[in-house]
Amino acid sequence: MSELNSMSNQAPESPERRRFVGAATAAAGLAIAPGVMLYQVAHGRPDDQPASSAVRWGMLVDSTKCATGCNDCVSACSTENGWTPVAESEHPRQAPQWIRKLELEDPLTQRETNLPMMCQHCAEPPCVDVCPTGASFKRADGIVLVNRHTCIGCRYCMMACPYKARSLVHEPLNDTQKPDVPRGMGCVEACTFCVQKVDRGDGNTACAEACTAAGHNALLFGDMNDPESEISRRLRELPTKQVRADLNLNLGVRYHGI
Amino acid sequence: MAGKIKSLLALGAVVLTTAALAWAGADAPAQANGAPKPVITKAVKGEQCVEDTDFMRRNHMKLLNHQRDKTVIEGVRTKKHSLKECIECHASEKTGSVAAAKDDFCVSCHSYAAVKIDCFECHSTKPQGPMSMHPLNAETAHYKHKLAARTTSEASAEEMAGVAQ
Ligand code: SF4
Ligand code: SF4
Numbered sequence: 001m002s003e004l005n006s007m008s009n010q011a012p013e014s015p016e017r018r019r020f021v022g023a024a025t026a027a028a029g030l031a032i033a034p035g036v037m038l039y040q041v042a043h044g045r046p047d048d049q050p051a052s053s054a055v056r057w058g059m060l061v062d063s064t065k066c067a068t069g070c071n072d073c074v075s076a077c078s079t080e081n082g083w084t085p086v087a088e089s090e091h092p093r094q095a096p097q098w099i100r101k102l103e104l105e106d107p108l109t110q111r112e113t114n115l116p117m118m119c120q121h122c123a124e125p126p127c128v129d130v131c132p133t134g135a136s137f138k139r140a141d142g143i144v145l146v147n148r149h150t151c152i153g154c155r156y157c158m159m160a161c162p163y164k165a166r167s168l169v170h171e172p173l174n175d176t177q178k179p180d181v182p183r184g185m186g187c188v189e190a191c192t193f194c195v196q197k198v199d200r201g202d203g204n205t206a207c208a209e210a211c212t213a214a215g216h217n218a219l220l221f222g223d224m225n226d227p228e229s230e231i232s233r234r235l236r237e238l239p240t241k242q243v244r245a246d247l248n249l250n251l252g253v254r255y256h257g258i
Numbered sequence: 259m260a261g262k263i264k265s266l267l268a269l270g271a272v273v274l275t276t277a278a279l280a281w282a283g284a285d286a287p288a289q290a291n292g293a294p295k296p297v298i299t300k301a302v303k304g305e306q307c308v309e310d311t312d313f314m315r316r317n318h319m320k321l322l323n324h325q326r327d328k329t330v331i332e333g334v335r336t337k338k339h340s341l342k343e344c345i346e347c348h349a350s351e352k353t354g355s356v357a358a359a360k361d362d363f364c365v366s367c368h369s370y371a372a373v374k375i376d377c378f379e380c381h382s383t384k385p386q387g388p389m390s391m392h393p394l395n396a397e398t399a400h401y402k403h404k405l406a407a408r409t410t411s412e413a414s415a416e417e418m419a420g421v422a423q
Contacts, residue, residue, distance in 0.1 A: 051333035139333060147330050148380050175358070177382045179342055184380030199335050 044201030056142040057121070057193050057252060058224035059208065060231050060240065064257035065218035066114040066211075071101050073116050073219060076210030080194060082178040096167035096183075098191045099207060113258055116207065116219070119144060119165035119191035120243065121252030127157035127166065136188075142224075142252055143193045153186040162244050166190040193221070193252075224252070296370040297361045301347040308338050318344075322377075341377060346385045355383040 045052070077099045078085050089095035099118035105111070121144050127136045128144065135151035138144050146157075146166075158166045172185045180196040183189055194205040208219035222231030240254040301307070307314050309321070325339040337343045348356050348363040356364045357378050364383075368375050 045333075047335045047337065049334070050328075137331065139331070141333070145330070149326060149330065173380075175355070175378065175383055177380065179345070179382045179384065179386040182380040182382070187380070195333070199333055 044203075045199070051139050051141040051143070051199075053140040053142075054225060055223045056123075056225045057198060058142070058222065058231060059193070059205070059253045060220040060234055060238075060256065061115055061253060062218045062220070062238070062256045063113055063115040065216050066116065067214075067216050067218075068103060068112065068114055070114075070214060070216065072210040072214045072216075073207035074099050074101055076206040077118075077191070080178075080197070080206035081181045081192070082176065082183065083189075091170070094168075094170050096169055096189060098167070098189070115255060115258060117163060117165070117243075118207075118253070119161075119193075120163055120249070121191075121193060123250035123252070125249065126160040126162065130156040130160040132156065139195075141198075143195055143198070144190075144252075145192055145195065146188050146190065148182060148184055148187040148189075151187045153188065155188060157188055161190075162247055162249075293370060296366040298366065299348075299350060299361070299363055301363075302349065302351050303347045307347075308343075341381060342386070345381075345383065349383075349385050354385070357383040 075085065077083075081098060083096045083098060086092050086095045086097055086100075099116050102113075102115050102117050104113045104115075106113070121138075121142055123138075123142065125136070125138055125144050128138055131137075132154060133150045133152055135147045135149075136144070136157045137147060153168060155168055158164075158168065166188050167190065168188050169183060169185050173183060177183050181192075194202070194207075197205065203222070205219075205221045208221040211217065211219040220231050220234060222229040224231055224235065226232060235254060238256045240256045241258055242249075242251040242254060243258075309317075314321075321339040322341055322344075325336075326341070328334040328336075329340065345356050350356070350359070350362045353359045353362055356362050357375065360366065360369065362383075364375055364377075
């Protein structure tokens with residue numbers, strides 16, 4: 001909240017400052033009328049600031065917009081984070097998979113539902129509860145991660161996760177990792193909400209960017225703690241569900257249309 | 259029984275002497291016939307490391323350990339002591355990596371000191387994007403690129419090591 005306050009404190013001042021702010025946001029802004037701009041303030045946080053619990057990153061999946069046969073979010077994730085697409089893997093049954101596309105059909109009505117499934121970034125994550133080393137942890141801003149420096153590969157978290165969101169890396173990666181995304185054999189991994197992009201201030205994930213680029217707009221990423229954010233606004237308007245809401249895990253990923 | 263104890267003692271003595279000899283050997287300057295000295299290639303980019311060279315030789319692992327926890331757990335992404343930035347500067351011009359060949363920056367010293375590096379089980383040994391894209395390289399990028407294309411192989415490790423120490 002303090003960030004929000006400081007932002008609004010700085011709002012309208014000298015013309016110089018206004019020009020500067022105008023120039024800086026012009027690229028990201030959307031002109032609704034001459035001189036009137038609508039833009040979302042990205043949560044760029046300085047390098048030396050730790051992640052803050054004032055923010056809670058979350059995602060809204062609009063399954064009514066998620067297209068049959070489209071796999072763009074999955075490929076975007078694999079490209080951004082450097083995991084081999086399951087179809088290209090030599091051992092598909094044990095290949096790491098950070099996000100997967102589900103196409104479901106209701107046996108009674110034959111209604112089809114499309115949705116991507118990945119780590120739900122639970123506020124009360126069972127994977128963290130069971131981890132014997134503390135490697136599985138929730139960051140202040142709600143992103144659930146594996147600290148590979150302390151993960152011993154026991155896979156308790158994979159058993160505990162109700163969403164089958166986690167994978168173990170079974171094979172040596174032979175220096176094919178992305179510089180921004182360390183990964184390694186013998187460690188468990190899952191969706192990180194593109195933590196490297198979030199920390200860079202991109203304010204979006206690779207999957208959501210790809211979905212928007214494909215024109216589907218089914219994925220919306222943002223700060224669920226900020227009442228002004230696009231995701232909070234949409235969550236207020238749309239009926240949404242948490243998968244296995246009965247478990248009371250308070251998920252960071254919400255689905256509309258399931 | 260007594261015989262057995264005697265032979266055990268003798269064995270113990272032999273083991274101890276060997277160990278002592280080995281220890282003395284390690285202390286003697288590793289020159290001439292000793293293990294080859296590590297090749298320390300000057301960083302391709304930048305003039306001065308983020309800390310004094312002597313300090314870094316002894317303490318880089320402490321800085322890296324501290325930084326890794328700050329980054330992974332808290333999300334602090336300062337560049338100064340980050341492994342990624344080490345790699346940005348120290349990746350070899352030949353292999354584009356800090357640990358692909360035996361003369362590459364990290365491997366060279368670590369194999370001399372017989373200390374296994376675990377970092378690269380998970381971390382990439384290469385900088386992000388082509389070397390010429392590095393900000394420190396901006397003005398000379400075009401020229402470095404040409405240079406690299408011309409000297410295909412014969413800018414040997416020894417030559418590069420000449421700038422070291
Ligand atoms: S979805 Fe699974 S891996 Fe993700 S936070 Fe919840 S329990 Fe952990
Ligand atoms: S596999 Fe790693 S992260 Fe998962 S429970 Fe075991 S130590 Fe923790």
